[in-house]
Amino acid sequence: MSQNPATSVIDAASVDAAINSRMSVRAFLPDPVPRATIEHLLRLAARSPSGTNTQPWKVYVLQGASRDGLVEKVCAAHDALRADPSLAAVYKEEYDYYPEKWVSPYIDRRRENGWSLYGLLGITKGDKDKMHAQHQRNFRLFDAPVGLMFTLDRIMGRGSLVDYGMFLQTIMVAARGHGLHTCPQAAWNGFAKIILPHIGAGENEMLVCGMALGYADPNDRVNGFHTPRETVESFTRWLE
Template sequence: MDSNDIQLFDQVIQSRYAARAFLDQAVDLQIIRDILKVASRAPSGTNTQPWKVYIVTGQKRLDLVKEVCQVQKNIFEKPSLADQYQESFAYYPKVWQPPFLDRRKENGSWLYGLLKISKNDHAKMQAQLLHNYEFFGAPVGLFFTVDRSLGIGSKMDISMIMQNVMLCAKARGLDTCPQAAWNKFHSIVLNHLNADKNEELVCGMALGYADPSHIINSSQTSRVPVDEFAIFLD
């Protein structure tokens, strides 16, 4: 790999971001197959390759979006209903500590600041939350599942194939948004996927062509400098 290849490779990684507004433009299924073929070279513990990937488009996508959005609207009206829809594993901590809490707040301020949504504007905040369950307008939804008998390491394996999918998509002019928001509705999602009873939903993902004119896609989230997280020992 020469210097030009390295620069291109770095550019793909650095240009990737979580797109939250997509064009109504179909994605060729062969491109998705190509992406998944390359992405499947992701490492996994003892080469178990524990992932299953469901690709949801067309009417299946519309049916899933309709049901989950309606359930979320019901929760807005009656918050106690949320108790019926709990994640199968804790993606986030129950209590946030710094510096993670600070970064989370910064991300929220950045996101809602771009959209000009104030903390007290509950209607707009609810509408933005619903966009998650519309795949932000993306024509393709991906769902990554794992066998429930496997350990936490298999979820790490799935995170690696997900990263590969996002980078392979970016290299082909597509954008993505990984979505843990779907996890609390895993019972609905898995039912629509006709998944086996031993499957657990790990994460969803929106895939499509990002809308370059939308303000939400106009900038990227920040990253802390290397010296803040890297410890070199000699």
């Protein structure tokens, strides 16, 4: 792989297409993903930037029995949490992914995202059974054959989460070049006490997030859901 700064990207349109076609897929086909392909994606992601080249990422790839076993454990815990909300004290995220207090415009975008998805799926406000079932689709990896779990050494600072974001994005964009799709999932974080022992993570590691990887089911309506994006003008200020 050339790392010459003078190297040109010949097919810029394909790079743009990979970025623009990345989406959070919520229904996958059961088709297996070759190990060589997964290794290739991770090898590309290893080129992601990190502060002073710390490369803080650690990846656990779950397929077959290891994948199915984790799905079974976490789905059972998710059901138990619904039956006994006091278990929320046990199943707690190690770091705050979302704010403690929501304000506009972020709460507005969150609500639009949630109700647009539920509307597409025919889930009405107050239908707790269907909401629970849909939320649990996260813990079934949306039927993807590959689950990725990402951890970080607790000794690292918050800046390493910035590094991690670039690493995750590289995996997701690279996956598009191989006809694959992904869904990054913070939903797993609350069940780290189950996940970390299952994957064999060390006591010094914390769960950053999970990710589903596989081939998208083109016939499932949920994959017709595309989230809107703000315009460049709305989030950019030009200074001259």
